[in-house]
Amino acid sequence: MFKVNDNYLKLPGSYLFSTIGKKVKAYQEAHPDKEIIRLGIGDVTQPLAPVIIQALHKAVDEMGDAATFHGYAPDLGYEFLRNAIAKNDYADRGCQIGADEIFVSDGAKCDSGNIQEIFSVDNKIAVCDPVYPVYVDTNVMAGRTGVYDPSSETWSDVIYMPCTAENDFVPELPKETPDLIYLCFPNNPTGSAITKEQLQVWVDYANKVGAVIIYDAAYEAYISEENVPHSIYECQGARTCAIELRSFSKNAGFTGTRLGFTVVPKDLKSGEVSLHSLWARRHGTKYNGAPYIVQKAGEAVYSPEGKEQLRNQVAYYMNNARVIKEGLQEAGYTVAGGVNAPYIWLKTPDKMTSWEFFDFLLEKGNVVGTPGSGFGPSGEGYFRLTAFGSYENTVAALERIKKL
Amino acid sequence: MFKVNDNYLKLPGSYLFSTIGKKVKAYQEAHPDKEIIRLGIGDVTQPLAPVIIQALHKAVDEMGDAATFHGYAPDLGYEFLRNAIAKNDYADRGCQIGADEIFVSDGAKCDSGNIQEIFSVDNKIAVCDPVYPVYVDTNVMAGRTGVYDPSSETWSDVIYMPCTAENDFVPELPKETPDLIYLCFPNNPTGSAITKEQLQVWVDYANKVGAVIIYDAAYEAYISEENVPHSIYECQGARTCAIELRSFSKNAGFTGTRLGFTVVPKDLKSGEVSLHSLWARRHGTKYNGAPYIVQKAGEAVYSPEGKEQLRNQVAYYMNNARVIKEGLQEAGYTVAGGVNAPYIWLKTPDKMTSWEFFDFLLEKGNVVGTPGSGFGPSGEGYFRLTAFGSYENTVAALERIKKL
Numbered sequence: 001m002f003k004v005n006d007n008y009l010k011l012p013g014s015y016l017f018s019t020i021g022k023k024v025k026a027y028q029e030a031h032p033d034k035e036i037i038r039l040g041i042g043d044v045t046q047p048l049a050p051v052i053i054q055a056l057h058k059a060v061d062e063m064g065d066a067a068t069f070h071g072y073a074p075d076l077g078y079e080f081l082r083n084a085i086a087k088n089d090y091a092d093r094g095c096q097i098g099a100d101e102i103f104v105s106d107g108a109k110c111d112s113g114n115i116q117e118i119f120s121v122d123n124k125i126a127v128c129d130p131v132y133p134v135y136v137d138t139n140v141m142a143g144r145t146g147v148y149d150p151s152s153e154t155w156s157d158v159i160y161m162p163c164t165a166e167n168d169f170v171p172e173l174p175k176e177t178p179d180l181i182y183l184c185f186p187n188n189p190t191g192s193a194i195t196k197e198q199l200q201v202w203v204d205y206a207n208k209v210g211a212v213i214i215y216d217a218a219y220e221a222y223i224s225e226e227n228v229p230h231s232i233y234e235c236q237g238a239r240t241c242a243i244e245l246r247s248f249s250k251n252a253g254f255t256g257t258r259l260g261f262t263v264v265p266k267d268l269k270s271g272e273v274s275l276h277s278l279w280a281r282r283h284g285t286k287y288n289g290a291p292y293i294v295q296k297a298g299e300a301v302y303s304p305e306g307k308e309q310l311r312n313q314v315a316y317y318m319n320n321a322r323v324i325k326e327g328l329q330e331a332g333y334t335v336a337g338g339v340n341a342p343y344i345w346l347k348t349p350d351k352m353t354s355w356e357f358f359d360f361l362l363e364k365g366n367v368v369g370t371p372g373s374g375f376g377p378s379g380e381g382y383f384r385l386t387a388f389g390s391y392e393n394t395v396a397a398l399e400r401i402k403k404l
Numbered sequence: 405m406f407k408v409n410d411n412y413l414k415l416p417g418s419y420l421f422s423t424i425g426k427k428v429k430a431y432q433e434a435h436p437d438k439e440i441i442r443l444g445i446g447d448v449t450q451p452l453a454p455v456i457i458q459a460l461h462k463a464v465d466e467m468g469d470a471a472t473f474h475g476y477a478p479d480l481g482y483e484f485l486r487n488a489i490a491k492n493d494y495a496d497r498g499c500q501i502g503a504d505e506i507f508v509s510d511g512a513k514c515d516s517g518n519i520q521e522i523f524s525v526d527n528k529i530a531v532c533d534p535v536y537p538v539y540v541d542t543n544v545m546a547g548r549t550g551v552y553d554p555s556s557e558t559w560s561d562v563i564y565m566p567c568t569a570e571n572d573f574v575p576e577l578p579k580e581t582p583d584l585i586y587l588c589f590p591n592n593p594t595g596s597a598i599t600k601e602q603l604q605v606w607v608d609y610a611n612k613v614g615a616v617i618i619y620d621a622a623y624e625a626y627i628s629e630e631n632v633p634h635s636i637y638e639c640q641g642a643r644t645c646a647i648e649l650r651s652f653s654k655n656a657g658f659t660g661t662r663l664g665f666t667v668v669p670k671d672l673k674s675g676e677v678s679l680h681s682l683w684a685r686r687h688g689t690k691y692n693g694a695p696y697i698v699q700k701a702g703e704a705v706y707s708p709e710g711k712e713q714l715r716n717q718v719a720y721y722m723n724n725a726r727v728i729k730e731g732l733q734e735a736g737y738t739v740a741g742g743v744n745a746p747y748i749w750l751k752t753p754d755k756m757t758s759w760e761f762f763d764f765l766l767e768k769g770n771v772v773g774t775p776g777s778g779f780g781p782s783g784e785g786y787f788r789l790t791a792f793g794s795y796e797n798t799v800a801a802l803e804r805i806k807k808l
Binding site for chain 2: 001002003004005006008009011015018041043044045046047048050053056057060061063064065066069070071072073075106107109110113114117118119120121122123133134137138141179180209210211212253255256257258270273275278281282284285286287288289290291292293294390
């Protein structure tokens with residue numbers, strides 16, 4: 001008689017954004033006349049840039065001709081894309097990352113969920129609190145997190161590193177030594193950044209204690225300040241302790257087009273075993289490559305026109321971030337983020353819980369955001385708004401919030 | 405100090421098709437003047453059908469306009485595609501499968517590798533021998549297969565079900581009771597089919613012993629004979645014991661476009677726990693949907709023009725299968741498959757091992773095939789050729805083989 005993976009049954013509730021989706025759907029069905037503005041899920045709204053659309057059309061035409069048709073992609077991704085990534089995202093920033101250390105995938109969510117597979121189930125993870133739920137949930141599914149305590153909403157075998165106003169949303173080194181450390185900067189959900197000196201402390205620590213940092217840099221395109229690293233490989237020694245996850249979702253609007261990549265340096269080893277070879281084995285066995293047409297679209301992101309068009313797209317969203325941040329401040333809210341990231345992290349008013357504020361904002365303002373507590377216990381009393389809406393909707397949402 | 409997933413280290417050698425690729429590359433570099441014909445990997449060569457190209461262009465244009473732009477896809481896939489699948493692949497064949505039991509993905513390889521995650525590591529798997537390597541390798545990675553014996557090339561905790569000329573390549577029910585049974589029909593690599601009566605025996609058996617059948621029907625479009633089921637849900641009782649994997653790679657040429665789906669009926673339960681809810685949770689947590697443009701291309705597969713154009717494409721490949729089968733028979737080979745599947749399974753001549761014949765064919769005929777032993781111990785002494793080449797190359801390859 002077959003048995004299920006019991007670890008799945010330990011997961012409390014459903015995936016955060018599914019819950020939000022259901023609540024919003026129920027409200028909309030009960031109030032069909034209300035026009036809801038969604039600043040909740042981190043989904044982009046601007047169309048793909050013209051140069052990307054051109055590249056897609058060209059690649060589609062190639063797929064329609066036997067002479068230029070493309071079947072299975074190379075395991076690690078097409079060289080044209082991996083070379084463009086190696087040059088633009090790494091060499092041009094002074095990072096030594098080879099094209100053969102880059103694994104093209106269908107997005108950072110999948111990679112951030114799958115990467116834990118190549119590690120022992122005995123390994124102990126450390127996560128920021130609050131944190132993108134996928135890091136913890138996928139470790140729960142793997143049986144790495146121990147017992148859940150519903151009262152504190154924490155797992156017994158997870159090291160939580162609080163990120164609060166007190167530490168400017170950058171965690172301190174944990175007291176207990178972890179094996180895997182998930183860091184995401186610019187941060188989702190708090191919108192905070194880490195300086196190069198602060199990140200160097202983490203790299204030195206990981207090398208010292210023999211931990212691996214899984215560095216999620218999905219939002220690096222939104223960095224506006226000097227001395228904020230775009231890649232962890234800007235730090236000395238990161239090649240022996242860090243895996244980096246990157247996405248095309250937020251810098252190029254690929255949330256519905258699906259493309260990302262993971263960097264596993266060949267210097268990252270456990271004894272004689274290189275993590276690069278394990279991840280290559282997983283990629284080759286359980287994955288079959290991103291679509292050719294999408295990889296061609298990814299290549300266009302690095303063209304001169306692509307860079308110019310996407311700089312404007314990022315600027316559009318960051319202008320929304322400014323509108324949200326300034327609007328909230330005018331309305332008397334305490335806010336963080338929004339300078340190097342497309343997320344604004346606000347303190348809920350009147351000691352409301354995060355979900356109370358979610359309901360309040362949905363019902364009174366018809367604006368959807370994300371409850372901070374959905375990202376972890378230290379997110380309680382906070383709330384996330386995203387800059388990924390249209391400018392018009394963002395302005396309208398802030399007008400509504402100011403009137404509450 | 406972090407530790408790796410030791411199960412990965414148990415895997416012998418590399419993924420079969422990576423090994424073949426390296427051997428062919430080495431031979432080509434040593435003999436740059438030789439023109440190699442590849443009938444090895446199951447990759448298609450015909451371009452995407454015109455109606456699919458049209459659908460892709462249209463969807464690309466939608467992505468370039470804010471009014472019709474698509475961001476994150478719904479967790480389970482777009483309804484337009486799931487409805488088309490439910491109607492055409494199931495309702496029209498008399499199978500009761502709801503659109504909400506269909507999970508759209510980026511391909512059957514990923515799904516066939518990931519599906520084991522929702523089951524306990526204690527579960528015992530049964531596989532056909534020979535078999536598509538992904539089923540076994542992904543269970544090795546999960547720690548479900550015990551100890552590897554290099555001499556027999558088998559795992560201690562896997563139930564192998566030999567498929568040989570003696571049983572017409574359809575396995576007998578195993579003596580030891582499995583929890584998970586992987587079946588693939590029409591079969592890769594043997595090209596054999598199963599009748600509806602034969603498959604009903606398996607469904608009845610699985611329901612009786614409480615096993616789940618993971619049914620890989622990636623090649624159903626190639627079925628030419630009556631009484632060969634296109635879906636396991638044509639059998640009575642399959643809703644309580646079977647998961648079905650389907651692909652757009654072979655019926656529509658999507659190997660480089662990436663689209664597939666998995667059916668998990670809501671009646672499939674372990675006690676009160678539905679496998680549908682577990683797979684939905686996995687999908688929602690570790691996956692982020694197939695690209696919108698690719699899902700629109702998938703929809704076009706089910707249009708009247710799409711069906712017509714793809715019927716011709718399948719006929720093109722099946723004509724190649726006939727050329728291979730008849731050519732090999734003329735040359736004195738013993739062959740199976742090629743009637744309901746795009747694979748021809750031949751017995752190696754002169755008691756050569758599968759890899760000896762691989763080298764012989766590569767070096768003397770400059771033709772690439774796949775060694776049967778790469779699919780499992782009972783594949784030793786066999787060799788797989790695929791019908792996915794161009795007609796011209798297929799004819800040329802057979803001319804070369806006849807001269808050996």
